[in-house]
Amino acid sequence: MEDSKRAELIEFAVKYNGKAVESNEMDANAVATSLLGLSTAIETANSILNGSNAKVSVKVHGSFRPGSFIIDIASFYSTPSVIQTVFNSGNIETVHNVIETLGIVSAGVCSAGAVTYKTLIWLYKKIKGKKILTKKSLDENTCQITVEGCNEEIPVNIIVLNLYENKKIQQALENVVSPLDDEDMSDITFLVDGKEQEKILREERGYFHLEDTDIIDKKEDVDHFVITQCNFEGKQTGWRLSFGNSQQSKGKLDDFSVKVLDENFLHMVSRKEVIISNEGTVIIEARYRKTTHKAERLTVNWEILEVLNTDSLTNNHKHPKYKAKSFDEF
Incomplete structure (x- = not known):
């Protein structure tokens, strides 16, 4: 059994x-x-391919290497009975094949005799976020699709297509590539024994976003926010806010992650023209966009479109756009 687990x-x-x-x-x-x-x-891919009883564990090794930011991952079947089932049934995909189907590693890397076939990440890159218009079965393993704005007929493995259409996996992969929203990130690369298996470029990150049809609510408004976490380098990500116009906000803060799109404000932060702390004492008024997606569960994305004012002072003077206000004024 130990040999099976290692395999x-x-x-x-x-x-x-x-x-x-x-x-x-x-x-x-x-x-x-x-x-x-x-x-x-x-x-999720393992559950779809093998059923809910086939549990896969994903562990992070604590080895961060110099010169870049690399994280080692180990994935394995966590239940001995499931491992035995995997080896006794030709209908069960091994953990190797699950990860190969996603496209995280190349087919043939994990086990001898593996057949090369197109992966989920490949399909995302091929479709480029366009809507699938038609699907036609070619055989029991393959179908043919066409996408919006393209006349090409694309053959796709049916398993890969099923994973592509799963809302939970869509949301998961959008989260995987989310660091690429940082303009100073170039790519996310998957490696096995130091050899590149797959690479997702920053310019490809839009291919992994949820389709607009998944948006069930979108609103824009103006409100006051407490800054609970600031990106001092002036980048769009790494910010957390809480609503700051109620007595409740003065006590326990229920903050949430936001993306700040106001480039002028971010530039001021990076140049330290706006002084902000992470102590939950800085309040801003801002125009924001709240987007609610429905996948396996509701997901809310927050974006700050424009910062209208802040109570921070800059070099002993107030910037004309960002007017200082005290907490009691809100």
Whole structure:
């Protein structure tokens, strides 16, 4: 059984590249979101292919290597009975094949005799976020699709297409590539024994976003927010806010992750023209967009479109756009 368990262990690495990680540091929220998305994608794909009783464990090794930001991952079947089932049934996909189907590692890397076939990540890159218009079965394993704005008929493995259409996996992969929203990130690369298996470029990150048809609510408004976490480098990600116009906000803060799109404000933060702390004492008024997606569960995305004012002072004077206000004024 121990030999079987070792045979069902696959180890690979996730490498985050770009200027943002030259110091071997990375925003903790970005890493956590990406790795949780990766774990969810593997576990969900395994459940779809093998049923809910086939449990896969995804573990992070604590080896961060110099010169970049690389995280080692181990994925394996966690229940001996499931491992035995895997080896006794030709209808059960091994953990190797699950990860190969996703496209995290190349077919043939994990086991001898593996057949090369197109993967889920390949399909995302091929479709480029366009809507699938038609599906036609070619045989029991393959279908043919066409997508919006393209006359090409694309042959796709049916298993890969089923994974592509799963809302939970869509959300998970969007989370995997979310660090690429940082303009100083260049790519996310998957490695086995130091050899590149797959690479997702920053310019490809839009291919992994949820389709607009999944949006069930979108609103824009103006409100006051407490800054509970600031990205002092003036980047769009790494910010957390809480609503700051109620007595409740003065006590326990229920904060949430946001993306700040106001480039002028971000530029001021990076140049330290706006002084902000992470102590929950800075209040801003901002125009925001709240988007609610429905996948396996409701997901809410927050974006700050424009910062209208702040109570921070800059070089002993107030910037004309960002007017200072005290908490009691809200």
